[in-house]
Amino acid sequence: xxxxxxxxxxxxxxxxxxxxxxxxxxxxxxxxxxxxxxxxxxxxxxxxxxxxxxxxxxxxxxxxxxxxxxxxxxxxxxxxxxxxxxxxxxxxxxxxxxxxxxxxxxxxxxxxxxxxxxxxxxxxxxxxxxxxxxxxxxxxxxxxxxxxxxxxxxxxxxxxxxxxxxxxxxxxxxxxxxxxxxxxxxxxxxxxxxxxxxxxxxxxxxxxxxxxxxxxxxxxxxxxxxxxxxxxxxxxxxxxxxxxxxxxxxxxxxxxxxxxxxxxxxxxxxxxxxxxxxxxxxxxxxxxxxxxxxxxxxxxxxxxxxx
Amino acid sequence: xxxxxxxxxxxxxxxxxxxxxxxxxxxxxxxxxxxxxxxxxxxxxxxxxxxxxxxxxxxxxxxxxxxxxxxxxxxxxxxxxxxxxxxxxxxxxxxxxxxxxxxxxxxxxxxxxxxxxxxxxxxxxxxxxxxxxxxxxxxxxxxxxxxxxxxxxxxxxxxxxxxxxxxxxxxxxxxxxxxxxxxxxxxxxxxxxxxxxxxxxxxxxxxxxxxxxxxxxxxxxxxxxxxxxxxxxxxxxxxxxxxxxxxxxxxxxxxxxxxxxxxxxxxxxxxxxxxxxxxxxxxxxxxxxxxxxxxxxxxxxxxxxxx
Numbered sequence: 001x002x003x004x005x006x007x008x009x010x011x012x013x014x015x016x017x018x019x020x021x022x023x024x025x026x027x028x029x030x031x032x033x034x035x036x037x038x039x040x041x042x043x044x045x046x047x048x049x050x051x052x053x054x055x056x057x058x059x060x061x062x063x064x065x066x067x068x069x070x071x072x073x074x075x076x077x078x079x080x081x082x083x084x085x086x087x088x089x090x091x092x093x094x095x096x097x098x099x100x101x102x103x104x105x106x107x108x109x110x111x112x113x114x115x116x117x118x119x120x121x122x123x124x125x126x127x128x129x130x131x132x133x134x135x136x137x138x139x140x141x142x143x144x145x146x147x148x149x150x151x152x153x154x155x156x157x158x159x160x161x162x163x164x165x166x167x168x169x170x171x172x173x174x175x176x177x178x179x180x181x182x183x184x185x186x187x188x189x190x191x192x193x194x195x196x197x198x199x200x201x202x203x204x205x206x207x208x209x210x211x212x213x214x215x216x217x218x219x220x221x222x223x224x225x226x227x228x229x230x231x232x233x234x235x236x237x238x239x240x241x242x243x244x245x246x247x248x249x250x251x252x253x254x255x256x257x258x259x260x261x262x263x264x265x266x267x268x269x270x271x272x273x274x275x276x277x278x279x280x281x282x283x284x285x286x287x288x289x290x291x292x293x294x295x296x297x298x299x300x301x302x303x304x305x306x307x
Numbered sequence: 308x309x310x311x312x313x314x315x316x317x318x319x320x321x322x323x324x325x326x327x328x329x330x331x332x333x334x335x336x337x338x339x340x341x342x343x344x345x346x347x348x349x350x351x352x353x354x355x356x357x358x359x360x361x362x363x364x365x366x367x368x369x370x371x372x373x374x375x376x377x378x379x380x381x382x383x384x385x386x387x388x389x390x391x392x393x394x395x396x397x398x399x400x401x402x403x404x405x406x407x408x409x410x411x412x413x414x415x416x417x418x419x420x421x422x423x424x425x426x427x428x429x430x431x432x433x434x435x436x437x438x439x440x441x442x443x444x445x446x447x448x449x450x451x452x453x454x455x456x457x458x459x460x461x462x463x464x465x466x467x468x469x470x471x472x473x474x475x476x477x478x479x480x481x482x483x484x485x486x487x488x489x490x491x492x493x494x495x496x497x498x499x500x501x502x503x504x505x506x507x508x509x510x511x512x513x514x515x516x517x518x519x520x521x522x523x524x525x526x527x528x529x530x531x532x533x534x535x536x537x538x539x540x541x542x543x544x545x546x547x548x549x550x551x552x553x554x555x556x557x558x559x560x561x562x563x564x565x566x567x568x569x570x571x572x573x574x575x576x577x578x579x580x581x582x583x584x585x586x587x588x589x590x591x592x593x594x595x596x597x598x599x600x601x602x603x604x605x606x607x608x609x610x611x612x613x614x
Contacts, residue, residue, distance in 0.1 A: 188535060230492075
């Protein structure tokens with residue numbers, strides 16, 4: 001096992017200005033694993049699903065070499081469910097409904113075959129759980145990527161601080177970075193967050209791309225791929241993270257250079273993801289499509305006379 | 308005369324979370340001319356000021372080689388006045404007061420010495436006036452840059468369409484592009500706007516940088532310089548535009564390459580501008596400071612293994 005992914009597997013009902021999708025498969029771990037599996041063949045998921053999670057999606061995941069030993073199927077409860085509506089800007093959204101269901105029984109042990117994986121991606125979950133999963137890894141993974149959200153910043157501060165201290169790469173959005181530090185300037189936020197432990201901080205800004213901050217004080221800027229239309233932003237951040245860790249797991253080492261390559265890969269996968277509802281685009285993306293978009297993205301960021 | 312700049316010269320009262328500045332010099336033409344004059348020595352302004360416009364600022368402008376023959380001083384009315392308050396995000400702002408004062412008598416003739424300038428920057432003004440100024444240029448300028456705002460999009464649509472048809476480069480913000488076209492996707496907006504005439508469209512996104520769209524269908528991405536703190540965003544867009552046209556006027560030709568270099572220059576000047584209240588930073592910026600920030604910005608956008 002190269003990469004272990006912990007996160008939710010869910011059913012989502014999504015409304016956007018372009019349409020509505022009812023009870024489709026979602027969840028951070030689904031998007032992350034599909035994105036990571038586009039490059040690296042040995043990804044294992046730690047998650048929990050309910051009675052209603054479609055078996056066909058499990059088959060699709062397994063077809064892509066994703067290991068599901070760490071996924072528990074609850075025998076009586078339904079899956080974690082989220083319903084949300086996106087506004088016209090496709091960035092802000094209202095949560096219409098959240099049913100935790102099986103999520104309160106998220107597994108806190110991981111299969112023995114997962115324990116020695118060198119790469120661990122802790123998707124947005126209670127940081128107490130993130131830490132428990134991390135602590136079972138033996139030896140400790142070389143690279144840990146961590147995501148979180150406002151709820152944990154407000155309600156699990158101590159555990160989150162500890163989780164930040166064991167992370168190598170933190171991937172959060174601009175709003176979360178600002179809430180975590182209590183300052184508007186992302187540059188100041190980055191310094192404070194990097195002081196808590198991680199070597200790299202990735203701040204996601206949706207259609208405005210992402211910023212990479214390093215412990216050495218460097219900053220790098222990555223544009224988002226400019227799209228004609230966004231159909232469903234759900235899972236974009238998870239796809240971005242999964243693409244990055246999938247890339248790093250494939251090359252097997254983390255340097256500033258491999259991380260930059262990985263971020264371009266993650267950006268391209270996220271841009272494909274949001275052009276369709278749910279994870280459909282990730283299931284259907286071809287290597288040629290990914291490659292073409294990567295090339296275009298690099299050209300867009302390249303200042304001819306200057307770089 | 309190499310570059311003619313038409314736009315307001317104003318007094319502004321500005322409130323931000325960092326402080327308040329009362330009746331300081333502002334106005335699009337002031338910021339544009341100061342930014343342009345950092346590189347090119349022969350800039351002329353077309354504008355109108357009132358009895359209360361400080362003579363010391365006129366001296367400062369002239370010291371930088373800015374020609375004021377085209378600036379009319381009204382003998383009895385006060386200057387155009389704007390008061391605004393910025394919110395915590397330093398991007399959105401409320402207008403507290405607008406006094407047009409002399410602005411209703413903006414000159415519609417330009418000095419003979421200005422008429423053959425090859426570069427014309429039409430700052431945010433009534434497009435009827437923008438066109439009148441353009442029509443007095445003889446021969447027609449080689450490069451026309453145009454800025455506008457929501458008010459003219461809503462209230463001077465026909466004149467604005469004509470002004471767009473004579474522009475070479477249009478520089479507007481994302482909100483204005485969306486309002487002009489009535490679509491959220493900037494990529495779609497760009498296609499529609501470029502069809503109206505201009506060869507290049509620059510969409511400004513504040514702290515999220517800018518996008519350059521070309522008539523050939525290419526897109527280029529430029530990050531903003533990430534700042535520790537922003538003190539006063541007033542004039543950032545004008546400084547950006549002035550820096551670009553100043554750079555182009557200096558090199559004397561517009562190609563994709565010189566435009567990209569010019570955008571980096573404009574981005575750096577805008578980043579310096581917003582670190583102080585009003586145009587103070589533009590009056591004090593040194594070539595070494597500008598050069599250092601340019602170098603840093605290029606490194607931040609450079610993907611080592613990829614470009």
